[in-house]
């Protein structure tokens with residue numbers, strides 16, 4: 489599990505650790521780790537042109553001391569002093585090692601830029617001249633290494649309020665920061681490497697966490713000789729309508745590919761015909777009226793993809809949500825519950841799977857605000873609605889009250905295509921039916937779905953059916 493923390497959490501832990509160590513120890517540990525990562529990225533240090541952007545705080549100090557180490561290995565190191573102050577001891581050490589002070593134009597000829605403008609001490613949008621420098625770095629020719637956090641990214645939230653450095657590599661000190669995992673900050677982070685400065689024992693419960701493949705392997709129920717269809721999970725899918733048949737086909741496909749013991753599909757004539765044609769494995773009930781009589785036992789429901797938002801859909805949603813098993817509420821069903829909040833009043837677990845626009849409608853907040861503060865709004869919705877929230881996006885978040893928000897780090901930009909959410913709903917529905925909590929089912933499904941998307945795309949466009957087809961390969965690749 490990759491865990492991450494807010495700036496305040498890191499600062500408190502650092503103070504506790506610092507109190508036990510001689511002054512300057514942590515910065516030397518940070519600088520040593522940073523210099524080693526820079527050297528690794530450069531390949532050849534001797535003769536390379538390294539430009540340090542030094543702000544007025546300790547983030548600049550880290551950069552200057554790393555520059556000392558690189559200068560000693562033969563790099564030509566220049567420091568651009570951007571702040572009204574500078575870490576004096578760091579600057580003196582750099583000069584002693586042969587480093588020089590330069591103007592901002594040094595960025596344009598750098599092989600490597602070390603962004604030490606601001607770290608966890610920053611507040612608000614980057615001020616001048618930092619903002620202009622950040623833009624220059626992003627346009628420049630050099631590799632960019634961010635110290636602790638790309639400057640301009642809020643370490644605690646991932647918000648980017650103005651200009652921000654785009655790093656190829658972010659070397660973060662002591663522990664990962666939340667803003668490096670959550671968009672838009674995650675998109676500025678590049679590769680992420682952690683320098684151990686001995687903070688571990690002083691850290692509190694994390695603010696956010698990201699599952700690794702090993703975590704997903706541990707959480708996924710694997711079949712054994714004893715497994716029957718109920719152990720493998722019987723999932724009900726209420727999806728599709730006369731107008732939207734594809735969503736039903738994709739959700740059922742996602743569920744079957746994720747290893748459901750059985751998929752019970754319920755829908756009207758047109759989607760039923762389509763699901764039957766694509767998936768003979770599904771057990772189908774054709775509905776003439778919005779009733780679940782005679783559908784048989786299920787262990788969880790997926791409700792909503794392509795369901796429509798008319799009276800029929802509303803009544804069917806009411807029946808599904810009146811059951812005593814976990815329900816995943818997606819797509820059209822999110823519109824229904826945003827109109828009729830009483831639908832969500834139930835004692836069994838609910839996992840909602842909105843994108844930013846759907847969450848905005850559900851919580852009556854403008855969409856732009858949700859987009860700009862995804863973490864905050866996912867958390868708030870989970871608390872206010874009393875459900876688990878899987879907020880889709882470039883980085884999918886799974887929020888549940890009093891738990892670290894799970895951030896998904898698998899995926900491919902090619903996944904941003906119509907219908908992929910239907911597959912995700914099917915996969916998560918199976919995991920719920922297999923007995924995983926909403927929190928684990930949502931985060932494991934997001935992980936597998938992202939992995940499958942990456943495998944299916946392989947650097948080229950994909951169609952949604954490919955994502956479902958790649959789910960078994962994604963599961964196989966975990967072991």
Ligand SMILES: NC(=O)C1=CN([C@@H]2O[C@H](COP(=O)(O)OP(=O)(O)OC[C@H]3O[C@@H](n4cnc5c(N)ncnc54)[C@H](OP(=O)(O)O)[C@@H]3O)[C@@H](O)[C@H]2O)[C@@H](O)CC1
Nearest residue numbers: 502514515545546547606607608609610611613614615636
């Ligand atoms: N603590 C530790 O044990 C360790 C800490 N370590 C390192 O220290 C870093 C934290 O250092 P820090 O606390 O000195 O803050 P930091 O991020 O360098 O900058 C703060 C200064 O920036 C300015 N400023 C603020 N906002 C701004 C804005 N929007 N736009 C422009 N300027 C802005 C403001 O300065 P002012 O403008 O007031 O002169 C403020 O004082 C941490 O990220 C890690 O790299 C490691 O060495 C490991 C051990």
Ligand SMILES: [K+]
Nearest residue numbers: 603606637639
């Ligand atoms: K930085």
